[in-house]
Amino acid sequence: MAKVLDSENIPYLLMKSSAQKKQYSADVNRMNILLTPSSKGLEFDTVAIIDSSFVPKNNDEELVGQVRKLYVGMTRAQPALLLSDHRANDIGASLSAAS
Structure with a gap:
């Protein structure tokens, strides 16, 4: 992804560490790339x-954890949210039904 953004001259911040997360500023016009759990407390x-x-394993505990992460990610959006899914599972079915 970074190669594509660089080739298109799209500014971005890859937030993989807490030091990189500290560089985040809502006032800077750039794409911010981070894992869902790292987005807690931020809005975009x-x-x-x-x-x-995506669910790593097909069991209830993993499903509950993934739904919680998805909720965190979805509630970071103010006002636009884009979701992609392609798996035939309970999460994908629920997202399709809600749209």
């Missing part, structure tokens, strides 16, 4: 969640 004009139907 637009949030894109890629493969929102």
